[in-house]
Amino acid sequence: MIWRLPMKYNPSAVEIKWQKIWEEKKLFKVETETNKEKFYCLEMFPYPSGKIHMGHVRNYAIGDVISRYKFMQGYNVLHPMGWDAFGLPAENAAIENSTHPAVWTKSNIDYMRAQLKKLGLSYDWDREIATCDPEYYKWEQKVFIEMFEKGLIYKKKSHLNWCDDCNTVLANEQVEDGACWRCGKEVRIKELDGWYLKITDYADELLEFTNKLDGWPSKVLTMQQNWIGKSYGAEINFRFSHNNESITVFTTRPDTLYGATFMSIAPEHPMAKALLKGTDNEKDGLEFIDSILKEDKVNRMADDKEKKGFNTGRCVINPVTGCQMPVFIANFVLMDYGTGAVMAVPAHDQRDFEFAKKYGCELKIVIMPKEEIKAEDLTEAYTGAGKLVASDQFTGMDNEPAKKAIIEFLDSNNIGKSTVNFRLRDWQISRQRYWGSPIPFIQCDCCGSVPVPFDQLPVRLPDVDFNPAMRGNPLDKVESFVNTTCPKCGKPARRETDTMDTFMESSWYFLRYTSPKCDTAPFNKEDAKYWMNVDQYIGGIEHAILHLLYSRFYTKVLRDLGYTDIDEPFNRLLTQGMVCKETYKCPEHGWLFPEEAKDGKCAKCGKDVLIGRVEKMSKSKKNVIDPNKLIETYGADTARLFILFASPPERELEWSDSGVEGSFRFLNRVFRLIDNNMELFKGALPAKTEDELTKELLFAMHSTIKKVTEDIERYQLNTAVAAMMEYVNSLYAAEAKMNDGNKALFRECLTTLMILIAPFTPHIAEELWEQTGQSGLISRTGWVKFDASMTQKDEITVAVQVNGKLRGQIDIPRDMSQDDVFSLALSNDNVSKYTDGTQIIKKIYVPNKLVNFVVK
RNA sequence: GCGAGUGUGGCGGAAUUGGUAGACGCGCUAGACUUAGGAUCUAGUGUCCUAGGCGUGGGGGUUCGAGUCCCUUCACUCGCACCA
Numbered sequence: 057m058i059w060r061l062p063m064k065y066n067p068s069a070v071e072i073k074w075q076k077i078w079e080e081k082k083l084f085k086v087e088t089e090t091n092k093e094k095f096y097c098l099e100m101f102p103y104p105s106g107k108i109h110m111g112h113v114r115n116y117a118i119g120d121v122i123s124r125y126k127f128m129q130g131y132n133v134l135h136p137m138g139w140d141a142f143g144l145p146a147e148n149a150a151i152e153n154s155t156h157p158a159v160w161t162k163s164n165i166d167y168m169r170a171q172l173k174k175l176g177l178s179y180d181w182d183r184e185i186a187t188c189d190p191e192y193y194k195w196e197q198k199v200f201i202e203m204f205e206k207g208l209i210y211k212k213k214s215h216l217n218w219c220d221d222c223n224t225v226l227a228n229e230q231v232e233d234g235a236c237w238r239c240g241k242e243v244r245i246k247e248l249d250g251w252y253l254k255i256t257d258y259a260d261e262l263l264e265f266t267n268k269l270d271g272w273p274s275k276v277l278t279m280q281q282n283w284i285g286k287s288y289g290a291e292i293n294f295r296f297s298h299n300n301e302s303i304t305v306f307t308t309r310p311d312t313l314y315g316a317t318f319m320s321i322a323p324e325h326p327m328a329k330a331l332l333k334g335t336d337n338e339k340d341g342l343e344f345i346d347s348i349l350k351e352d353k354v355n356r357m358a359d360d361k362e363k364k365g366f367n368t369g370r371c372v373i374n375p376v377t378g379c380q381m382p383v384f385i386a387n388f389v390l391m392d393y394g395t396g397a398v399m400a401v402p403a404h405d406q407r408d409f410e411f412a413k414k415y416g417c418e419l420k421i422v423i424m425p426k427e428e429i430k431a432e433d434l435t436e437a438y439t440g441a442g443k444l445v446a447s448d449q450f451t452g453m454d455n456e457p458a459k460k461a462i463i464e465f466l467d468s469n470n471i472g473k474s475t476v477n478f479r480l481r482d483w484q485i486s487r488q489r490y491w492g493s494p495i496p497f498i499q500c501d502c503c504g505s506v507p508v509p510f511d512q513l514p515v516r517l518p519d520v521d522f523n524p525a526m527r528g529n530p531l532d533k534v535e536s537f538v539n540t541t542c543p544k545c546g547k548p549a550r551r552e553t554d555t556m557d558t559f560m561e562s563s564w565y566f567l568r569y570t571s572p573k574c575d576t577a578p579f580n581k582e583d584a585k586y587w588m589n590v591d592q593y594i595g596g597i598e599h600a601i602l603h604l605l606y607s608r609f610y611t612k613v614l615r616d617l618g619y620t621d622i623d624e625p626f627n628r629l630l631t632q633g634m635v636c637k638e639t640y641k642c643p644e645h646g647w648l649f650p651e652e653a654k655d656g657k658c659a660k661c662g663k664d665v666l667i668g669r670v671e672k673m674s675k676s677k678k679n680v681i682d683p684n685k686l687i688e689t690y691g692a693d694t695a696r697l698f699i700l701f702a703s704p705p706e707r708e709l710e711w712s713d714s715g716v717e718g719s720f721r722f723l724n725r726v727f728r729l730i731d732n733n734m735e736l737f738k739g740a741l742p743a744k745t746e747d748e749l750t751k752e753l754l755f756a757m758h759s760t761i762k763k764v765t766e767d768i769e770r771y772q773l774n775t776a777v778a779a780m781m782e783y784v785n786s787l788y789a790a791e792a793k794m795n796d797g798n799k800a801l802f803r804e805c806l807t808t809l810m811i812l813i814a815p816f817t818p819h820i821a822e823e824l825w826e827q828t829g830q831s832g833l834i835s836r837t838g839w840v841k842f843d844a845s846m847t848q849k850d851e852i853t854v855a856v857q858v859n860g861k862l863r864g865q866i867d868i869p870r871d872m873s874q875d876d877v878f879s880l881a882l883s884n885d886n887v888s889k890y891t892d893g894t895q896i897i898k899k900i901y902v903p904n905k906l907v908n909f910v911v912k
Numbered sequence: 913g914c915g916a917g918u919g920u921g922g923c924g925g926a927a928u929u930g931g932u933a934g935a936c937g938c939g940c941u942a943g944a945c946u947u948a949g950g951a952u953c954u955a956g957u958g959u960c961c962u963a964g965g966c967g968u969g970g971g972g973g974u975u976c977g978a979g980u981c982c983c984u985u986c987a988c989u990c991g992c993a994c995c996a
Binding site for chain 2: 274275278279281282283285287289305306307308309320361363386387388389390392393394397398399400401405406407408410477478479597600601701702703704707708709710712714715717718719721722724728766767770772774775777778779780781782785788853854855856857859860861862865897898899900902905906908909910
């Protein structure tokens with residue numbers, strides 16, 4: 057802790073002063089009429105949870121450097137901020153505190169906006185949006201109806217987690233040990249209606265474009281590719297032996313069809329109960345289905361879950377072998393992948409193998425590897441490549457070409473066909489919750505689901521009194537909201553009370569920013585055309601799948617509805633790493649806040665504190681640093697600088713209090729350096745003369761500009777900061793040697809320093825700019841350019857190696873001829889020690905860098 | 913299990929194209945200034961038996977030359993996970 061603040065640099069006064077000036081001058085308000093090239097820099101907007109945390113600070117500090125840098129480079133920069141304002145926490149807080157979610161949300165937004173302003177971020181606050189604003193969700197509702205009309209939305213029943221007491225659907229993560237997280241009631245699976253968006257219609261395009269998003273981290277693209285999960289295979293029909301019906305399976309291994317000895321279907325499969333009808337075991341079978349469906353989804357999908365099945369007593373006929381295959385209902389078969397039924401090939405699929413061992417099913421080898429295997433010797437399924445055996449006319453074929461051949465055979469006999477399957481499922485957007493955008497539909501007994509006419513949008517959330525006794529969806533109980541008339545037939549009808557998943561709002565907010573006040577459409581087409589795409593998007597890796605995939609999908613939908621021409625919203629994506637910190641634990645009091653663990657003793661009991669692992673900052677582990685306190689102590693500039701310097705943006709950042717102090721020290725050094733030389737900025741300076749120092753200063757200045765510029769371009773902000781620190785060190789060294797002839801140059805070096813630090817620590821830069829009497833604001837000053845010729849030294853030190861080992865260094869004039877370099881190198885005392893009496897068989901010269909003699 | 917990533921001093925991290933490993937910062941050591949120093953400044957700081965050797969998780973390879981490329985192995989992190 058600093059126990060005496062340095063004399064002149066007073067961050068809190070400086071920061072408040074400049075934040076006020078920027079705001080008054082509307083410095084970052086977007087220009088509308090301009091010839092400048094545009095740059096759209098966007099950070100993921102926050103959920104207004106109450107206050108900003110360090111993850112936000114890191115996200116926005118990175119975005120701010122990029123925006124301010126682009127701004128100084130002369131781009132017309134769009135750098136907006138807003139609020140992902142719908143969602144569960146607001147509603148839970150409302151119920152708990154008997155306040156309306158809108159009130160809670162608004163006060164959080166006001167508080168967090170003030171916090172962001174304290175960080176000195178260059179947002180155009182005139183474009184601020186909050187997604188709970190009816191002027192925002194109105195357009196979402198309109199687009200929703202248009203999607204419906206285009207066949208991209210449907211309603212379907214499916215099996216979901218349900219709590220009887222709360223009367224609502226629960227997400228998987230809201231089920232704890234099979235019970236409701238809020239009331240503790242046992243959760244059951246219920247078949248329920250929900251609204252779905254047909255994201256699967258876009259699966260192929262979403263997948264294909266992952267190959268074109270070269271500004272995205274490959275990690276995110278790989279995750280999305282896996283999520284979409286395209287696989288090629290076949291659909292094959294199997295006839296039942298007891299009636300004329302058939303059942304279809306999906307398989308990626310049609311080459312193993314001759315080895316299929318039984319079949320497994322999902323408990324939810326529509327045929328499951330029908331199959332049991334009339335069998336001896338009907339009652340047991342139905343009980344088995346119920347017992348599986350009763351389990352919550354998390355449990356059922358658990359890692360080490362034992363495979364369980366029930367033999368229905370029915371059989372299908374293998375279409376190529378004619379064999380009878382018993383049909384099992386099995387707990388591990390998923391209804392929402394493929395067809396919900398699989399042909400089981402126990403010799404060549406590990407799951408089927410385990411299942412067959414347990415229930416005594418036949419194993420039949422049809423793929424033979426080079427080293428022969430026998431069914432009775434198998435301890436696990438053989439899933440590798442090989443030649444087909446016991447497969448009629450396909451016997452002897454390699455299994456890969458056999459896949460195609462068997463599909464062709466099935467196709468020509470109307471038994472099956474080649475098909476593509478996706479892991480991606482349609483997007484279920486129904487939430488039985490209040491605090492979300494109402495789904496603009498009316499349920500009519502005669503007409504079904506009828507969209508609300510456009511002129512009646514938005515469907516606003518009705519006013520509700522919240523209190524702790526509330527259960528279920530508040531909307532269901534608002535008669536005036538629910539009871540309406542059918543827009544089609546005029547008869548009494550019920551309004552839809554499901555609201556939309558909040559990922560809907562975040563799927564298009566970046567488009568709304570381009571014309572946030574547009575009242576005739578979701579956004580103005582021309583404005584979107586000018587601003588899109590987002591040139592740089594920055595956010596957490598946790599959104600790699602959901603938000604980023606939904607946004608890509610929604611953008612394509614808007615394109616197909618005629619709203620835009622763009623295929624993809626985000627050109628470049630930067631996923632910043634987590635902010636982590638050491639954890640502290642007291643043997644008696646558990647997790648401790650950093651301030652409770654000072655000097656290694658628990659503040660409550662004095663016991664020794666256990667220092668735990670470095671983990672992501674979280675309230676539960678108490679390893680958090682409050683941005684407010686940080687800014688109070690050191691100022692926003694120090695907070696920003698430390699965060700940018702400590703780690704490259706994509707990687708984890710480990711919090712370090714002494715690192716923060718180091719950054720604070722650096723800003724003091726900058727302030728003092730310029731303050732010490734204030735007289736250089738007052739009046740005329742002597743004419744320039746050239747000496748050694750001139751060369752050094754020119755080199756330092758131009759190479760630092762080059763390094764900082766190039767590092768910002770490639771988003772290596774930590775090394776950009778390091779370069780500025782190095783520059784300041786060299787300026788201090790030069791200051792001691794300064795004479796009249798290079799005062800003017802030194803002044804130029806200082807001016808350059810202010811400009812270079814401006815995107816990183818804008819307040820101190822602005823203050824020094826003013827104190828040194830420069831005109832205008834530094835935030836509006838052009839970025840500095842470097843002269844490449846100045847970044848090269850005339851005298852260069854070249855490393856001399858003998859057999860790859862460093863033996864000496866020589867100073868040469870730049871671009872000396874190769875032969876001269878060799879002879880100079882050989883004349884070096886230490887080098888000649890290793891070359892004398894040997895035969896030089898090879899000489900290597902990397903110009904201006906390195907010499908290597910290979911000797912024998 | 914599948915996929916991706918990471919591994920460099922006491923610590924956070926540099927090394928952009930295969931070319932002097934350890935920039936910059938933290939910490940530490942010594943000194944200066946000082947009533948004092950947790951401020952500031954100066955010098956030093958990978959390691960060892962200090963000629964020189966050894967050093968980027970381990971082993972092997974390619975190369976005049978490898979933190980960087982290839983093979984192999986270990987450890988950790990993240991994502992997905994009965995996806996047929």
